[in-house]
Amino acid sequence: AQSVTQPDIHITVSEGASLELRCNYSYGATPYLFWYVQPPGQGLQLLLKYFSGDTLVQGIKGFEAEFKRSQSSFNLRKPSVHWSDAAEYFCAVGSTGGGNKLTFGTGTQLKVEL
């Protein structure tokens, strides 16, 4: 069964600093990979997704993620964090066999210090 691990429950960074959120997945084939952001009290918004091709994916709000098959990772990065980026971030994996459901990680809560 597929699974997603986000090893960092909480991360605090200073505004303007760079950010990397870790995500490791377990899946037998080439996965569909996603990052979602959940601002406080709101629903989830899709930041970016990877299906195939270029392993460096650009998303909205200045975020990017890199797929590394050898490490089963899909880490999210941002060169300079803004205070408005404070939110919870979820990595998720879909299945190539069927597109009905996503398996989510437990999330990383990002706090931004001014």
Next chain:
Amino acid sequence: NAGVMQNPRHLVRRRGQEARLRCSPVKGHSHVYWYRQLPEEGLKFMVYLQKENIIDESGMPKERFSAEFPKEGPSILRIQQVVRGDSAAYFCASSPPGTGGANYGYTFGSGTRLTVV
């Protein structure tokens, strides 16, 4: 164009009561998904529906939970005889037809926070 609309935003029920959660998908979207987010956990898939059909309910608890997506009107997630363990955030998502569903990237609603007292 409105996104996925869920109501109510917050719902408080006493143990043993029924909870009805509503979800109106994005206009033109015919696929609806329900997920549950328990405290300190990620989202867990519950059910996938198309109009008048349950396609995949592999994540639904066997008892007390049901879902529907009628030809007209919103999708409803119904929880009968709620217990404290049902307290969670319930999220609905939708996707257009013919896009591969989840792998297209859902549009999520803002969720319903259910509290059972």
